[in-house]
Amino acid sequence: MSKQRSRQYKARIDQALAAPRLQETLHRFADAYLASRENAFAGHDFQALRAGIAAMKDDVRDRREEYLAQFTRNAEAAGATVTLARTAEEANAYIVSLARQRGVRLVVKSKSMASEEIHLNRALQEAGIEALETDLGEWIIQLAGQRPSHMVMPAIHMTKEEVAELFGKVTGKVEPAAIPHLVQVAREQLRQGYLNAGMGISGANIAVAETGGLALITNEGNARLVATLPKIHVALVGIEKLVPTLEDAHRVIDVLPKNATGQLITSYVSWIRGAVPCGEGRKELHIVLLDNGRGALAESPHCRDALRCIKCGACANVCPVYQTVGGHVFGHIYISAIGIILTAFFHGLENAAELVRACIGCRACVAVCPSGIDLESIILHLREVLGEEEGIGAGKALVFKRIMRNRALFHTMIRTASLLQKPVTRGERTIRHLPLFFAGLTEWRSLPAIADRPLRDQWSGIAQRVEKPRYKVAFFAGCLNDFVYPELGRDLVKVLNHLGVTVSFPREQNCCGVPALYSGDRETATVLAEQNVAALLAGNPDFVVTTCPTCTMALQRDFVDLLRDHPRWAARAEQLAAITIDVSRFIVEKLDGGSMLQGLAAPEKVTYHDSCHLKRGAGVWREPRRLLADSGFELVEMAHADRCCGFGGSYSFTSHPDIARHILNDKVVDIEKSGATCVAMDCPGCLMQIRGGLDKQEKPVRAAHTLQLLAELLPPEKS
Template identity: 45%
Template sequence: MKEPARDIKSYRTDLSAALEDTFQRRALDKFAVDYRASRERIYSGLNDRELIAEVAARKDESVKHLDELFKQFKAEAEKRGVQVHLARDAAEANRIIAKIAEDNGCKMVVKSKSMTVEEIQTNTALEAKGMEVVETDLAEWIIQLRHEGPSHMVMPAIHLSRTQVADTFTKETGKHQTEDITSLVRVARRELRRKFAEADMGISGMNFAVAESGAIGLVTNEGNARMVTTLPRVHVAVGGIDKLIPSFDDAMATLRVLPRNATGQHLTSYVTWIAGGVPTASAPDGKKSMHVVFVDNGRKAVLNDPVLSQALRCVRCGACANVCPVYRLVGGHRMGYIYIGAIGLILTYLFHGKDRAKALVQNCVNCQACKSVCAAGIDLPGLIEEIRMRYIEQDGNSLPMNLLASTLKNRKAFHSLLKFAKYAQRPLTGGEQFIRHLPSMFAKDNEFRALPAIADKSFRDRWEKLDRPASANPSLRVAIFAGCVQDFVYPEQLEAAVKLMQGHNIHVDFPMDQSCCGLPVVMMGQRETARDVALQNMDAFEKGDYDVILTLCASCASQLKEGYVELFAG
């Protein structure tokens, strides 16, 4: 069983332990670097933005018609002898699957990789009925033996070393196993082949459920899924209702990005289509029983959410974890509950309860990396930000956070606070550019020894004294948006930018009434305050006639270009 929801304090303790796992950090570091290069190479010559936009449009259209697609799929599948079920939640789905097993006298169940089955915890439900359930995906089998959940949607055991796997196999087989990977794979094949031969039921997931034909599609890199779906006399395919699509064309569009995003391949080793029961010698009458169980578990409710409904586009490629700096540091067991990565934080909130996601969403640093690679074009950081706002609207902010938010709303008060901090920091800087003498209570876990100090003179205070020769006919008129850090911590960078632009006959201006971009208050969930700050900045820049607004801060750029659009949507 998965563990209960943790409070933020115990979760932080867990994160600290993860940071001490040096093998996991090395493995995830190497993978993150390799993945970036592989993804860039595999998309070479293709317009990935165009492909992703097509997947997003097709998924958005599909989820609008789930009821009709389900009826069409059910009719087509039943023509081919397949029984189709729809479960409202995890408990009903597991009752349906258990009843199928009991009605068919099944005692041994083999399973191929399925995140939906992980989501509804079918293994636990069937084991409670006295059945043996065996994972047959190599990595899933390893973590099953270790009584762990997956740490990645595509590579569930990426957090484990070959030494840990060898120890696990030694315990399972009762014989000493070496760390040689080929030998370990051979052990797994030998142990699992026996299970395939003994199994009464096979449970698979499904990447696609094609309404026009009643067929399901599986995308895998191991041959186990084909054995799970063909050898046992009963096959049960389980998937969320969001897997329903109108046609094979929709599946083909997704297949152009799914393997590339997930594993850096043009196509996975196995793409399997199943339409109707397959004859098998293991069934008494030679006829295989096939069932498809669709799971709602909150998906239809999500459809009515104007913001979070985007999450139903997810094709489960796992790319959001592959590029996430926090996942890279702490791994999937701390970056999700069952689903991991950025999408895992969101799906935990949607499918597993708001209490369980409360600590998890604090992990997101809003770096936008996941958004840049999502195979379905989901604004993942935007959805996490929305969830964080909803928690704050529900529970309220702490008094210090509310005071900070109200200060940010008042530009002059905020800038006065920063100027005061310039003097207050002096005992901690020793007159240097960095704060090197923070009390150990702060430095212990956060390594703040090199925190940059506030500059002696902000950029706004230097602006009037800068050498800014006027140009009669400038090539561009540029307004600088400084942001808090550039203005008060790194003003010399903005000075260099002004000098560079003036060397290219660009007229540069600095509207003095500008303030913080507002991202900090957005991250605090203070939506109204964020709008007020945005309006102040809009007023400051609308007074001038500019071709371009330039900022040297990536976070400010993201907030100005995208955050303001979201704040004033509609």
């Protein structure tokens, strides 16, 4: 790993975290976005729309040669000149040489991420050609000498005061920081540019093979001017923008504005085909189709879905990491989740290396992606590739490869650790301070101590009396339940026994492997998957129940993926996935537990925190709410209930504790504002994070696993 690169990256994070206005702006934006997006999609079936885009884009990816040829044929028949640039250099060289040949001194540009991608402005400038950005946001960042911090709203990180100062330098006057005034200044200042420029350069949102035409989806009207006034129009178009037909173009138009800004449609959609009239003659239209890594991306079995992207920017809008540090930290040229993947393929893996680790894995982006891209899975894959190329760090390698794979050794070491922490805990179950260089870990949240006796060592002492059990289930505890919160295991047995189910604890179960997998150590994750499949299926249980949603995703998704090509394991992994179920869903769906627990609770105000992997991984969010409400709790929703709490496993301990701390603070604020006296959740990781944050900030709100709340309603265990 490049130490210098990491240091620079950490410095950028610190700088962003020290700018509270940036976070305020991005948080406000995120809230407004969610509300307007919901309105825009009202009455539309988002799942169906995105399935349509995904299928269409996959078809284009597979038959891209054919569609490219069709597009080129039709565009040329309409008088356009079409060229395919394999690299950024080829695209820049073509455009620069065209401008030189035609004697162009000034170019006006409308917003084009592809031109940012290839650093076109720099290439033009080096050739002595002035490039004037005309999109308001792009012009602002051009004046500031920055790069876009968002694909759709490039200057979202800047305040009106900063913009007023920049504009003042252009006009030579003091410009008041009133937004309508600033917009008028831009209108007046840029107007002459369109009239003087010898060339207009735009991107395109869509290239239609059927017609050989382009579609530009815009709001400001500058792209229409860029495409109309100068004699020459150059459109720089990534080859992933191809669609087969006008119907397919409308799939994109019907979704992109809704998902990008919550608009039903933008002010303008311009369909441009061929060399349209211009002055006395015809316009010169050059279409530069850009590959620059897209072909390679299309050939990558793990990553190719990223080519479905329609560049709406929604993955940034909902990302808690983006909201915390902005696009200048969480991005290269392309930002946020999709930016990580595109950077790796367009700008090289080394430019994506830090970003690949900056994703907290909450899957908020996956839920809103209009093309159904599983961004998190692709980012995890890139993390594995990086792990193989750069290593995962000596410490992690030792833990994963030498210790975790040997279950007995791993568990012995955790037990030993529980003894070593004694002087720190002084008999309490919560660590508020740690000595010396570990102190940072408890600066902003208390941490639970490792239990004296893990669940596995308590299990034989937990009495289970169930006459004629309805089901026999095995419990996959995961490390946190086993070693940190063993009491949750007791709660699970108590509740399930009450509902007529017996629970076994297969002793050979080991860590689910997620910490290794998410760190890029696929090999260890595979070994652990094999151990767990064997352990959990051994007793032939009706179901395997889980209380940790990340473990649930490992059992349901990752094991199947990891063992897919192993003849001995593939079918058994599938079998395990099929019987694995989150315990709250199990209670609701298989046991009708809601009615059996009806009215037992006092009407305490409880709010519910959705764990990322439970809601967006396992698709469970109604079930625990129903259990709580049926039991008699008064359920009050907090704002952003399904926003990540900032735990993210090692994310909050080692890789990005400072970002995690900010995300946790947001959650604590939302919990407090809900007015609840208790926050329920179904993930021991979230529990560790949220309970630690509430405790450290001395908030009078209890954090509990739903199972704990249910168990408290039942009569005490007799053992």
